[in-house]
Amino acid sequence: MKTQVLVVGAGPVGLTTALLLATAGVDVEVVDAGAGPVTQSRATDLHAATLEALRPSGLTDMLLPLGRPTHRIVVHSPDGPLGGYGTDLVRSAYPYILTVPQCATEGALDDRLAAVGRRARRSTRIDRLSWGPDGATAVTAGGETIRARWVVGCDGIGSRVRTDAGIAYRGTTYRHPYQLADLRAGCPLDADAVHMVLDPAGLVAVLPMHLEGWRRVLVQLPAGQRPADTEPLPDLLHHAERRGVPLQVTDVRWHSTFRIHRRLAATFRRGPVLLAGDAAHACSPIGGQGLNLGLRDAVTLAGTLAGVVHGRVPERHLDSWATARRARARQVLGWTDLATRTTTVRSSPGRWLRDAAVAATLRSTAGRRLLAGTVAGR
Numbered sequence: 001m002k003t004q005v006l007v008v009g010a011g012p013v014g015l016t017t018a019l020l021l022a023t024a025g026v027d028v029e030v031v032d033a034g035a036g037p038v039t040q041s042r043a044t045d046l047h048a049a050t051l052e053a054l055r056p057s058g059l060t061d062m063l064l065p066l067g068r069p070t071h072r073i074v075v076h077s078p079d080g081p082l083g084g085y086g087t088d089l090v091r092s093a094y095p096y097i098l099t100v101p102q103c104a105t106e107g108a109l110d111d112r113l114a115a116v117g118r119r120a121r122r123s124t125r126i127d128r129l130s131w132g133p134d135g136a137t138a139v140t141a142g143g144e145t146i147r148a149r150w151v152v153g154c155d156g157i158g159s160r161v162r163t164d165a166g167i168a169y170r171g172t173t174y175r176h177p178y179q180l181a182d183l184r185a186g187c188p189l190d191a192d193a194v195h196m197v198l199d200p201a202g203l204v205a206v207l208p209m210h211l212e213g214w215r216r217v218l219v220q221l222p223a224g225q226r227p228a229d230t231e232p233l234p235d236l237l238h239h240a241e242r243r244g245v246p247l248q249v250t251d252v253r254w255h256s257t258f259r260i261h262r263r264l265a266a267t268f269r270r271g272p273v274l275l276a277g278d279a280a281h282a283c284s285p286i287g288g289q290g291l292n293l294g295l296r297d298a299v300t301l302a303g304t305l306a307g308v309v310h311g312r313v314p315e316r317h318l319d320s321w322a323t324a325r326r327a328r329a330r331q332v333l334g335w336t337d338l339a340t341r342t343t344t345v346r347s348s349p350g351r352w353l354r355d356a357a358v359a360a361t362l363r364s365t366a367g368r369r370l371l372a373g374t375v376a377g378r
């Protein structure tokens with residue numbers, strides 16, 4: 001098979017890239033190793049800058065009815081609230097966090113792709129990729145050869161495309177694993193805000209979900225604990241209660257124990273190979289930035305690549321895209337890393353200083369505006 005653009009990976013970033021390229025009249029194929037879109041809620045938070053980036057393609061209007069807006073973030077210490085901010089401090093047509101489960105986002109993107117006459121080819125794993133100045137050749141696990149002028153690696157954190165392009169993915173894995181659960185639960189914290197509880201034993205975050213009465217709860221586990229040695233739900237409830245967040249659970253949809261990473265690809269372009277989404281960068285979930293960064297990679301890449309394919313802009317614009325998006329990802333990795341590390345301060349003086357700094361920032365209008373703008377992707 002031959003195509004102008006091969007997108008490897010039909011997660012949210014690959015589907016968005018393929019959809020926008022197809023809409024721009026580019027001959028594009030998208031393949032995925034999995035049998036179908038994800039069935040879990042995974043990344044749920046879409047921020048103002050992402051909704052603005054998706055608006056011209058109509059994708060924001062598609063996503064809005066699937067989600068629920070959240071307007072307030074509150075930070076707590078064990079002694080009570082340190083302060084909070086409203087997302088309306090961000091000047092945007094979308095001054096909120098839209099909570100949409102990733103399975104709904106992927107399902108809607110999949111349907112939209114079908115509506116423009118393309119389908120992701122599922123159960124099609126790329127096992128090998130070779131490339132030269134004029135294009136790339138991918139070989140599937142089934143032995144099929146796909147030749148493409150351009151290959152976009154949207155194949156996630158363990159990207160085969162990135163590995164076979166010889167692009168390093170440097171960074172670290174954090175020492176603290178996390179547990180996450182989507183629960184219908186009674187909880188003393190109000191249901192309309194995102195709550196971050198900075199307990200000496202570790203962070204607890206409680207977030208509204210798109211369904212009435214449901215919450216997402218995220219708990220930081222002790223450093224060095226192996227995910228395999230945990231009992232996901234009982235451990236999460238135990239840690240949350242010990243840190244001042246008792247939960248009266250009546251239903252559970254999904255839970256997961258995982259490690260988190262801070263990693264950045266050495267370049268987002270090598271010859272005909274381009275990287276976007278988790279294949280290019282991985283960041284801590286604190287701040288809910290991973291998917292947002294990836295979706296904005298997709299929008300900007302599709303626009304530039306369509307221009308190159310149609311001969312409207314020179315190829316070097318792809319280098320500018322790669323440099324700009326890598327710089328943006330580096331910035332986000334920097335502040336999410338800082339935010340993650342501040343949740344793990346253990347010494348009493350260190351915690352006192354952190355809490356005083358957080359409270360002072362949240363007391364000043366400039367501080368609240370800065371936080372709101374940073375999280376919104378500005």
Ligand SMILES: Cc1cc2nc3c(=O)[nH]c(=O)nc-3n(C[C@H](O)[C@H](O)[C@H](O)COP(=O)(O)OP(=O)(O)OC[C@H]3O[C@@H](n4cnc5c(N)ncnc54)[C@H](O)[C@@H]3O)c2cc1C
Pocket residue numbers: 008009010011012013014031032033034042043044045102124125126127154155156157158159160161180256258276277278279285288289290291292294
């Ligand atoms: C438990 C969990 C919770 C998360 N919570 C959040 C959150 O709250 N906020 C947030 O912003 N982010 C969160 N994330 C991260 C978020 O899910 C990712 O940032 C997002 O999915 C990245 O999208 P992507 O399309 O780049 O990659 P992925 O969603 O990982 O998609 C990659 C796709 O590539 C396919 N693939 C892989 N290798 C190959 C191959 N060789 N050939 C063909 N196909 C291949 C895979 O099957 C997959 O469908 C979470 C992730 C997990 C796992």
